[in-house]
Amino acid sequence: MxxxxxxxxxxxxxxxxxxxxxxxxxxxxxxxxxxxxxxxxxxxxxxxxxxxxxxxxxxxxxxxxxxxxxxxxxxxxxxxxxxxxxxxxxxxxxxxxxxxxxxxxxxxxxxxxxxxxxxxxxxxxxxxxxxxxxxxxxxxxxxxxxxxxxxxxxxxxxxxGSASVLKVVTNYLATANLVTCCEALVTAKAAGMDLNTTYEALKMSSGTSFVHETESQVILNGSRDISFTMDLVKKDVGLFQEVAERNNVPLEISPMLCKIFDDGIAKYGERCFSPNIIKRLEDATGLDIRAPGFPPELQDDExxxxxxxxxxxxxxxxxx
Missing domain, CATH: 3.40.50.720 (NAD(P)-binding Rossmann-like Domain)
Structure with a gap:
């Protein structure tokens, strides 16, 4: 072919x-x-x-x-x-x-x-x-x-069309998880926790996820580089929101995520790497959410x- x-x-x-x-x-x-x-x-x-x-x-x-x-x-x-x-x-x-x-x-x-x-x-x-x-x-x-x-x-x-519905559903979940991982890391740092220890605790617990085990690494490195940008997150969550609205589902968290990334784009630019959404909390608290030993880019080791x-x-x- x-x-x-x-x-x-x-x-x-x-x-x-x-x-x-x-x-x-x-x-x-x-x-x-x-x-x-x-x-x-x-x-x-x-x-x-x-x-x-x-x-x-x-x-x-x-x-x-x-x-x-x-x-x-x-x-x-x-x-x-x-x-x-x-x-x-x-x-x-x-x-x-x-x-x-x-x-x-x-x-x-x-x-x-x-x-x-x-x-x-x-x-x-x-x-x-x-x-x-x-x-x-x-x-x-x-x-x-x-x-x-x-x-x-x-x-x-x-x-x-069914694959596209499922794709925006999964991207919505990944975005929600990214935002909650950011909040968890900043809160742990504010409470005096070591961030390397925090990463491992989350990874081995019921709170772990694909997003934590991957994106949290480049967040903690400071590169925040996952080759995905804030404008693409906004597009994907917007597509998910449209699916929900077409099917009369009254969502609460999805509109909040749209507002969070609108704010992130206004502050840091639409082509800013999406994990830099954590900068909203870094700026608000004055905390630096970085730790030694994490890679600048994700590598598939399989x-x-x-x-x-x-x-x-x-x-x-x-x-x-």
């Missing part, structure tokens, strides 16, 4: 890198010519436009920063969608929008999948990230080899392994 990939940013560059590293026939596009040149130097091909990419590839993957960006790319590609073509949307996007664009692809004879990822850029780099996939089963079976090349745990979530499908049948879920 010849694969096109549009969007070589923090996540897309790593996902497409896994495809290229594992021998997939890959053609890439990005607004940044330097990123494209890096991939071409490693053996990828490139073309002049999204339309040409769709015309010359069997499947085209998009991994873009906003629903508007995905729409602009799709409008260029749509005239080239024919029977058998596949559009794979790996962006974090609005489920209503992916269904709208996917319907246009399906009407033109193609297939559409929303397949966002979860687990952090460090796992995207090694091919060990988790991937949700929303589409009909026949399409899932066609793209499963690609998904298993880019990720380790692959979950078929149901119809088109070896790259072939992906597998997770079957949702409870806590003892099987894998294929």
């Amino acid at each position: 010849k694969v096109g990939f549009i969007g070589l940013g923090n996540v897309g560059g790593k996902l497409s890198g896994s495809l290229l590293r594992n021998g997939i026939n890959l053609t890439v596009l990005d607004l940044n010519p330097d990123l494209v040149a890096e991939f071409v130097a490693q053996g990828a091909q490139t073309v002049g436009s999204p339309a040409e990419l769709m015309r010359t590839c069997d499947a085209v993957i998009t991994c873009l920063p906003s629903p508007a960006a995905s729409d602009a790319v799709m409008q260029d590609m749509l005239p080239e969608v024919t029977t058998g073509k596949i559009w794979m949307e790996m962006s974090t996007t609005d489920e209503a929008e992916v269904r709208r664009l996917g319907a246009q692809v399906i009407d033109a004879g193609g297939a559409a999948v929303d397949c966002p990822v979860s687990g952090g850029c460090h796992r995207a780099a090694t091919g060990n990230i988790s991937i949700f996939a929303g589409c009909d089963r026949a399409t899932f079976d066609r793209i499963a080899p690609l998904l298993k090349t880019m990720g380790r745990r692959i979950l078929h979530t149901g119809e088109l 070896p790259e392994e072939p992906g597998y499908e997770v079957i949702p049948n409870g806590p003892t879920a099987a894998k294929l």
